Amino acid sequence: MRLSGDPAAATMSSSGGSGNFLLVPIPEYPPLDCVPNKTVKIVVLGASNVGKTALIVRFLTKRFIGDYEANTGALYSRKVALDGEEVSLQIQDTPCVALQVNPPDGGGRPAHASIPEASGSVMSRTSDDAEGLHCQEQINRSIYWADGYVLVYSITDLHSYRTIQPLYQHVRRIHPSGNIPVILVGNKSDLLRARQVPADEGETLAATLGGVYFEASARENHEGVHATFLHLCQEVVRALGGGNGEKRRGGLHLARPKSPNMQELKRRFRQVLSSKVKSSTAL
Numbered sequence: 001m002r003l004s005g006d007p008a009a010a011t012m013s014s015s016g017g018s019g020n021f022l023l024v025p026i027p028e029y030p031p032l033d034c035v036p037n038k039t040v041k042i043v044v045l046g047a048s049n050v051g052k053t054a055l056i057v058r059f060l061t062k063r064f065i066g067d068y069e070a071n072t073g074a075l076y077s078r079k080v081a082l083d084g085e086e087v088s089l090q091i092q093d094t095p096c097v098a099l100q101v102n103p104p105d106g107g108g109r110p111a112h113a114s115i116p117e118a119s120g121s122v123m124s125r126t127s128d129d130a131e132g133l134h135c136q137e138q139i140n141r142s143i144y145w146a147d148g149y150v151l152v153y154s155i156t157d158l159h160s161y162r163t164i165q166p167l168y169q170h171v172r173r174i175h176p177s178g179n180i181p182v183i184l185v186g187n188k189s190d191l192l193r194a195r196q197v198p199a200d201e202g203e204t205l206a207a208t209l210g211g212v213y214f215e216a217s218a219r220e221n222h223e224g225v226h227a228t229f230l231h232l233c234q235e236v237v238r239a240l241g242g243g244n245g246e247k248r249r250g251g252l253h254l255a256r257p258k259s260p261n262m263q264e265l266k267r268r269f270r271q272v273l274s275s276k277v278k279s280s281t282a283l
């Protein structure tokens with residue numbers, strides 16, 4: 001990935017929030033700028049707090065930003081050079097999905113999946129399906145829209161790992177047929193001492209999903225995150241019938257960003273300057 005220059009981090013006072021916030025520009029291309037009929041649409045899915053946003057920010061800016069406002073599901077559009085071809089990459093961040101642990105007597109909410117019907121009928125606000133997965137309507141729409149899927153769990157959170165299988169089943173209910181490129185990411189690999197999910201469990205699960213497993217750390221390592229998104233983009237282009245099948249050299253390079261839309265940034269990222277930093281400067 002090549003970013004022209006290093007996006008300047010800007011510190012701005014928040015409107016309505018408290019204190020200063022560090023904003024990292026994520027340059028955007030308005031969708032109409034997208035390269036016609038060469039668009040790769042990716043959605044990043046997973047339980048709460050696994051690092052979905054951090055992975056996207058690391059991929060797009062090469063930086064790790066520790067804290068964000070609650071994930072509301074932003075869409076990022078970038079032009080990228082993929083194996084020598086220019087494509088428009090759209091990455092949809094999503095709010096967390098929750099695995100409801102249904103009471104043993106099978107009580108709890110009716111098991112139904114509000115999946116977009118071919119007729120486009122309105123779906124219920126949320127959907128609970130047989131595995132007790134709780135998805136907001138916007139997540140179902142993102143699943144419906146996307147060509148490729150990044151399923152994320154944290155290696156430090158067994159529950160987030162257990163969410164992956166029902167989440168994949170849910171994706172399959174929305175896309176019952178065809179090849180849906182999927183990668184499984186075990187994030188926070190820098191927290192080895194807090195590991196709850198062995199790497200081979202991730203490998204095994206990825207194999208059952210028909211995808212590839214990547215262990216990554218949005219905090220520590222840009223290359224690993226880049227390789228993750230590169231692999232999925234190549235799989236999506238192959239699945240969409242682009243290229244002639246074999247993996248070509250060239251990799252993935254982000255095009256020169258336009259000037260960031262700071263108003264847009266205000267809506268996307270905020271990082272409360274950590275009290276540690278303040279107290280250390282106060283010493």
Ligand SMILES: Nc1nc2c(ncn2[C@@H]2O[C@H](COP(=O)(O)OP(=O)(O)OP(=O)(O)O)[C@@H](O)[C@H]2O)c(=O)[nH]1
Nearest residue numbers: 048049050051052053054066071096188217218219
């Ligand atoms: N140590 C470590 N912490 C990480 C890593 N990635 C994310 N985090 C932290 O995990 C927390 C959640 O990161 P987010 O990117 O907001 O996770 P999310 O999945 O978008 O969270 P939701 O808003 O709950 O959906 C933040 O405090 C991050 O700083 C990582 O690779 N290593």
